[in-house]
Amino acid sequence: MWQIALVLVIYLPLVIAAGHYLYHVTMQQKTWLDPIMNRVDNFIYKFSGIKQVDMTGKQYIMALILSNAIMVFIGYFILRIQSMLFFNPNGIDNMEATLSFNTIISFMTNTNLQHYSGESGLSYLAQMLVITFMMFTSAATGYAACMAFCRRLVAKSDKIGNFFVDLVRVITRILIPISFIVALILVSQGSPQTLRANETVQTIEGKMQDIALGPVASLESIKHIGTNGGGYYGANSTTPFENPTVISNIVEMLSMMLLPGACVVAFGLMVVNRRQKAIFGKQGLVIFAAMGILFAIGLAACYTAESAGNPIIDELGITQDLGSMEGKEMRFGVAQSVLFTVATTAFTTGSVNNMHDTLTPLGGMVPMFNMMLNVVFGGKGVGLMNMMMYVMLTIFISCLMIGRTPQFLGKKIEEKEMKLIALCILIHPAIILLFSALAVTTTAGIAGITNPGAHGLSQVLYEYASSSANNGSGFEGLADNSTFWNMTTGLAMFFGRYLSIIIQLAIASLLANKLWHSDSVGTLKTDNAMFTFLLIAIVLMIGALTFLPALALGPITEHLQIRS
Amino acid sequence: MKKFFENAKQALLVSLFMLVLCGLIYPLAVTGVAQALFNHEANGSLINVDGEIVGSEKLGQAFTVPEFFWGRVSAVNYNVYSKEDIVPDAKGETVYNGVGSGTFNYAPSNPELQKRIEKDIESFLKANPGVQREQIPADLVTASGSGLDPHISVESALIQIARVAQASGLSENEVKEVVKTNTVSRELAVFGEDKVHVLEANLDIFKKMTEK
Numbered sequence: 001m002w003q004i005a006l007v008l009v010i011y012l013p014l015v016i017a018a019g020h021y022l023y024h025v026t027m028q029q030k031t032w033l034d035p036i037m038n039r040v041d042n043f044i045y046k047f048s049g050i051k052q053v054d055m056t057g058k059q060y061i062m063a064l065i066l067s068n069a070i071m072v073f074i075g076y077f078i079l080r081i082q083s084m085l086f087f088n089p090n091g092i093d094n095m096e097a098t099l100s101f102n103t104i105i106s107f108m109t110n111t112n113l114q115h116y117s118g119e120s121g122l123s124y125l126a127q128m129l130v131i132t133f134m135m136f137t138s139a140a141t142g143y144a145a146c147m148a149f150c151r152r153l154v155a156k157s158d159k160i161g162n163f164f165v166d167l168v169r170v171i172t173r174i175l176i177p178i179s180f181i182v183a184l185i186l187v188s189q190g191s192p193q194t195l196r197a198n199e200t201v202q203t204i205e206g207k208m209q210d211i212a213l214g215p216v217a218s219l220e221s222i223k224h225i226g227t228n229g230g231g232y233y234g235a236n237s238t239t240p241f242e243n244p245t246v247i248s249n250i251v252e253m254l255s256m257m258l259l260p261g262a263c264v265v266a267f268g269l270m271v272v273n274r275r276q277k278a279i280f281g282k283q284g285l286v287i288f289a290a291m292g293i294l295f296a297i298g299l300a301a302c303y304t305a306e307s308a309g310n311p312i313i314d315e316l317g318i319t320q321d322l323g324s325m326e327g328k329e330m331r332f333g334v335a336q337s338v339l340f341t342v343a344t345t346a347f348t349t350g351s352v353n354n355m356h357d358t359l360t361p362l363g364g365m366v367p368m369f370n371m372m373l374n375v376v377f378g379g380k381g382v383g384l385m386n387m388m389m390y391v392m393l394t395i396f397i398s399c400l401m402i403g404r405t406p407q408f409l410g411k412k413i414e415e416k417e418m419k420l421i422a423l424c425i426l427i428h429p430a431i432i433l434l435f436s437a438l439a440v441t442t443t444a445g446i447a448g449i450t451n452p453g454a455h456g457l458s459q460v461l462y463e464y465a466s467s468s469a470n471n472g473s474g475f476e477g478l479a480d481n482s483t484f485w486n487m488t489t490g491l492a493m494f495f496g497r498y499l500s501i502i503i504q505l506a507i508a509s510l511l512a513n514k515l516w517h518s519d520s521v522g523t524l525k526t527d528n529a530m531f532t533f534l535l536i537a538i539v540l541m542i543g544a545l546t547f548l549p550a551l552a553l554g555p556i557t558e559h560l561q562i563r564s
Numbered sequence: 565m566k567k568f569f570e571n572a573k574q575a576l577l578v579s580l581f582m583l584v585l586c587g588l589i590y591p592l593a594v595t596g597v598a599q600a601l602f603n604h605e606a607n608g609s610l611i612n613v614d615g616e617i618v619g620s621e622k623l624g625q626a627f628t629v630p631e632f633f634w635g636r637v638s639a640v641n642y643n644v645y646s647k648e649d650i651v652p653d654a655k656g657e658t659v660y661n662g663v664g665s666g667t668f669n670y671a672p673s674n675p676e677l678q679k680r681i682e683k684d685i686e687s688f689l690k691a692n693p694g695v696q697r698e699q700i701p702a703d704l705v706t707a708s709g710s711g712l713d714p715h716i717s718v719e720s721a722l723i724q725i726a727r728v729a730q731a732s733g734l735s736e737n738e739v740k741e742v743v744k745t746n747t748v749s750r751e752l753a754v755f756g757e758d759k760v761h762v763l764e765a766n767l768d769i770f771k772k773m774t775e776k
Contacts (some may be wrong), residue, residue, distance in 0.1 A: 023622075048577035059571075065577035073581060119663050133587035139577070164578055171582065173733045175592060180739040183594045184601070190622045193598040193606045198663060201610070201617045201646060203625050203634070204770045210663040211620055213608050217598060218591040235665035238624040238709030241608070243739045246756035278771070284574045309702065310672040316681055317697040318705060325678065328705040330636065330715035333757035357669040432671060455671035477669030563672050 004142075004299070004339050007250055010195070016280060019265020023082045025173050026147045026266060037173050043121030044172075050164045057509030059504055060148050063163035064141060073139055074093045075130045079122075089197035095121065106132035109497035110142055110380055110557030112223075112230030112350050112472035113463075113489055114482040119212040119233050121447050124195055129229060132219050136179075139172040139226025139380045143263070145501050149388070150267045152191055152411055152508035156516060175225060182255050189251075191217040216241055216347035224255035227379035229350030229472045233379040236473075237340070237353040238329055249336050249353060260377040264288045269407060282527040283409075287387060290348075290524035290535045293311055296461040298366045299342045305363035306334045311562050327358030338363070345370035348379035357451070357459065357475035361559035364475070365551060368462050371469040373427045373543045374428055379470060382497075383506045389424050391526070392417070392507075392540045399524055408525055410516040417507050424503045429546040431468040432490050436460050436550070444484035445460025450477040454557035461554055463489060468496035580690035612765065622713035625763050626727060630731035633716070633724050633771070637684060638709035639668045659752060667707045681705050692727045699723050715737040718747055732773050741766045 024031045031037075045052060055063065079095040082088065095103065101113055107130070118127065144166035151160050187193050193215045199211040216232045223229060237243040243252060268284015280288075285509055297397045309320030313513040323334035334342070338387070344351055345367035356367055368375055375387040392406075392413055399406040406413040439445030439460045449456040455497075459475040465475055469487040480489070525531065578727040598606040609730045618654040619625055622633045626644040634640075652658050664768035670677035684705045689695060704720040746765040750756050 005652050006754060044578070044581055047581055048574050050574050050578065062568075063571055063575065066571055067579055070572075070575050070579045070771060106604055109756070117664055117666075119665065128591045129583065129587035132591055133583050136586035136590075137582055167578065167582075171586065175695055178768050180590070180594060184598060187594075187598040187606050192607050192608045193595050194608070195595065196607065199608060199610065199617065201619055204618055204766065205625075205627060205629060207626075207644050207646045209619060209623075209625055209645075210641075211610075211623060211667075212663045215591045215595060217606075219596040222586075224600045232712075233665045235710040237668070238667075239623075239665045239709065240712055240714060244609075244622050246751045250755065266684070277757075312672060312678055313706070314682060316685065318681070318700055318702050319698060320702045322702050324672070324706075325702045326670065326672070327714050328674045328701055328706075328776045329712075330717060330759050331756055336756060353671060353709070357671060358667060358707075358709075360672050362732065442604060450669065451671040451674050453671075453673055455673055458671075475669070476666065477671070507608075558671070558673050 001335065001337050002301070007253060011254055011261075014254060014258060015261035015411055016501060018262035019269065022174065022259070022262045023266040024267040026151070027270070028092055031173065033173055033177065036489055038174055041168055044168050046423050048164065048343050050162070050168070052162055052165055054159045055564060057148070057152065057158050057505050057512070059212055060161065060163050061505050063496065064145060064501070065189070068141060069162070070133065072104050072463045074106050074135055075107065075414040076100055078130050079103060079126060082123045082126045083124065087123050087125035087128070087195060089195070092121065092123040094384060094387055098483050098486040101280070102490045106472065107131060107228070109470050109493045110136055110138035110226070110228055111467060111470040111493045111497070112228045113467055113474065113493065114230050114472070117234030118231060121218065123238070124214050127219060127232065128215055132222060134169055135219070135222045135228040135230070137167070137177055137225050139222070139228060140167050142380030142382050143174075143259070145505065146263055149385050149504055149508045150270055152512035153388075153411075154270050155512050158509045158512040162510070175222065178255075178258075179218070179221040179225050182225060182251060182354045183217045185251050186217040186220050190239055190241070191220055191248070193217040193319075196459070201438050203556070205551055207450050213243070217310050220252070221255065222278050222349060224252045224349060225259065227260060227347055227349040227369055229344065231351060233321050235355075237351045238355065241458075243353055246331060246383055249340065249436045252351070253343050256347050256351070257377070260379055260381070261288070264291065264377070264521050266398060267384060267402055277445045286527050286532050287384075287391065287535070291375070291377050291387065293532070293536055294539065295342065295346050296371055297303060297347065298376070299339065302342050302363050302366040303335070305339045305360045306338050308360070311359055316525045317406040324360050324363070327355035329354065339453050341367050342370065342471060345471060346376040348374065348383060348469055348471045350466065355476055356462070356473055359457070359478040361458075361555040361562065362456065364462075365555035367473070369543070369547070369551070370428070370466055371465040372432065373537045373539060375539055382470070382501065386500070389421050389504070390539050390542070391535060392421050394531070394535045395427065395524060395526060396469055397538065398534055402524070404522055407517060407519075408526060410518065411511045411514045412517065417510055418536070420503050420510075424500060424507070425542065428468055428496065429497050431496055432461065432464045433550060435492050438488065442484070444482065448479045448482060448485050454554055454561065458558065460552035461550055464492055467492035470497050571590075593769070612766070613765070619763055621764070622714060623639055623712045627766060630727055632769060633721055633728060633762050634704075635716055635762040636713050637656055637680075637705065637707040638711040638713075639666055639707055640664045642712055642743055665699070665710050667709050667711060677768055691722065694726050695723050712759055715748070717752065718743070718758050718760055721760040721765070728769065733776065734769065734772055738772065739769070
C-alpha cells in the first residue's frame, strides 16, 4: 500500500517539471539544451530541406500521414530481409508477410501489440533499426499531433506550427536525452546492452541454459518514455533482463507516466494568460484531477481484487498471504504489479510486468476498462486529445441542461464540431465491439481463444480494446499469430490511431478559425472542481453505457463463477 | 501537386535521418557508454565459478534434485534443457524449442490451472514429508510471468530447508545460514517484497557440498 503511495508522491514534482519543459519546447521558448540542440536541429532541417514555415491543419495532418507511410515502408522492408543483414548473431529468419504487416502497423501506431516473440523473431538490427526507431518516431508523431491540437485551441488562426519541426524537436530535445539517461539506469540495474550473441551456459545440475542477450536497455527506455510498450523479449517487462529490480520497475513506471501527464500540464500552461507565472494552469489542473481520480478508482479496485487472491487456489489449501501470484514476479509482488498494470493501461503504454491474462477477473477488468475509456491520461499526447473530446461533450451537455451557449476557451462549440466530436467518441467502441463480434462468430476468430468459458470472451475484448486504444498489452494466452488476428488487429490499430487524430485535428482547425469571445457571467466555468466532477460523470456514463453489456458477459460472469 | 512532392521529399529525408539517429547512433551510443560504465551488467550479469559460467545473477534456473532449493513454476523451464531435449522425436518435435519467455496464461477460472497446481502440490508434499499443505506459500506453486523468475518468498525457502539439508548432507543450521545470506529485503525497506535468490543460494550449497 505505502509503496504505491510513495511512487505517486515522487511522480507529482517530476510531472510538473516535465510539463514546464514540454511547454517550452512546444512554444519554441528558450531551454537549457538550446546551445547544442539548435545546431543539431538546424543540421537536420538543412539535410531534409525543412523550411520551418507554418502549416494549416490540413497540411499538418497530410505531412503526418505522409511521413508515417514512408516509415511504414522502410520498416516493413527491413523486417522482410532481416536475415540477410548485419547484427544478426543468432541467425534469425525473415518475418512472415501478415506478421510483418501487423508488426509494422503496431509499432507505427504506437500500439506495440506483439504477435511475435522478440528473442526468436527479430535480429539485433531489426530490434534497433525497426523497433527502436519506430518507438521514437511514433511517440513523436503522437506528441506532435497533440501539440498541434492544443496550439489551435488557444490560437486565433489555423496556420500555426510545422509538423517536421515538431517531430524533430520532440525527438532531439525530449525523447533522446531522457531515454539515454533511463537506459543507463536500467543497465546499472542489470538490463543487458550488448551486440554479443546469446550465451549457453552449463548449470550446476549439469544441464544447459540459454541466455538471450542483445541491445535491451536502449529499447527498454524509449519503450516507456514514448509509452510504446513493445518488449524486447516475449514476456515483456516481466523478464528479469527487461526489468531486473524493484528500482528498475519504479523507473519504468515513472518513465511511462511522465510525458502523458506532462502534456496535460503543458496544455494548462498554454491556456494561462501569457503574463501570469503559473506552476499548474487551472484548466490543466481540472483535467489532470479528473484523470487522477479515475486512475485512483481503478488502482484501488485492482489492488483489492489481486490482494484477495484466487478463491480456486484457496480451495486447494494454499496460503495466499501474498495475493494472487500466478503470472506475477516475486520481486514485484502484488503491490508493484498492480500499480504497473493500472499505469500501463491508463497511460496506454502496454508493457506488462505481470501477465494480464492471469489476473483475477475483476483485477483484469480494470486494465480493460482503462483502455475502453482511453482517456485516463492516455499515451503520448493522444490521451489528452481524447479527453478534450469528452471535455467539449461535457460542456455541450451541461450547457444544454442550463440553457447557455456552449463555449470553450472563448470559442463557441457548434453543430459541425459536435457532429465530429460524437463521431470521434463513437469510433473507439465501434472498433472494439464490432471486431469482437466478428471474432466470436467466425471459426478463425474462435481458434485463437485458449481459455474456456467467460474468460475466452475477455481475451477477445481485451485484444481489440488494446489494439484500438493503441495500448498493445494483451491477454497473452490468445493464440493471435494467425492471418485472421494479424489482419483484424492491424486494422483496428490503424483506424483507432489515424481516424481519431484526423478528426481531432479537424475539430481543432474549426475552432481555431472561429471568432474569440470573452467570457461573460453567462459562460459555463470549465476550470473549477464542479467541472471536474461533471467530466468524470460524463466519462463514466459514456464508458459504462457502451461497454457494460460486454463486460458483464466477460469478466463479471467469470468473477461470479469462481466466487460462487 | 508541387507542394505534395516537396512534402514527400521532406518526409522521406527526415525519416531516413531519424532511422540512422534513433535506430543506429542512439542504441550504439548507449551500448558504448554502458559497456564502459557497467561492463558486468551490460553483458548479462553472468556468474563465473572457477572460470566456468554457470548462469546469470538476474535469471532463475530450473532445479529438480532434492539437494537444491526449487524455484517457481516456469512455462519455459527457465530455458534449461538437457541434450535429449533437443533431439527431435518421431514427429520432428523437440522438448526444448529454443530460447523464450512467458507463462501458461491460465485464467483464474481455467480448470487446467487447478490441475497443474494440484499436481505440483502433491509432488512437493511427497518430496518434503514434514510439510503440511497449508504451509505451502502461493508463489511456490504458481507460475511466474516471465518463466525466468530468480526469486522465491522467504517462507518458500524455509519449508524446503529440511529436505535440502537431508539430501545435501549439510546440517539444518548451515542451510538456514545459506537462506539468510541470500535473502534480499525490500528496497529501502518499502519497495517490493522480501525474497530469496534461488540460484545464488544453491551455488552456496553447491560450494559447501564440494568442500566436504
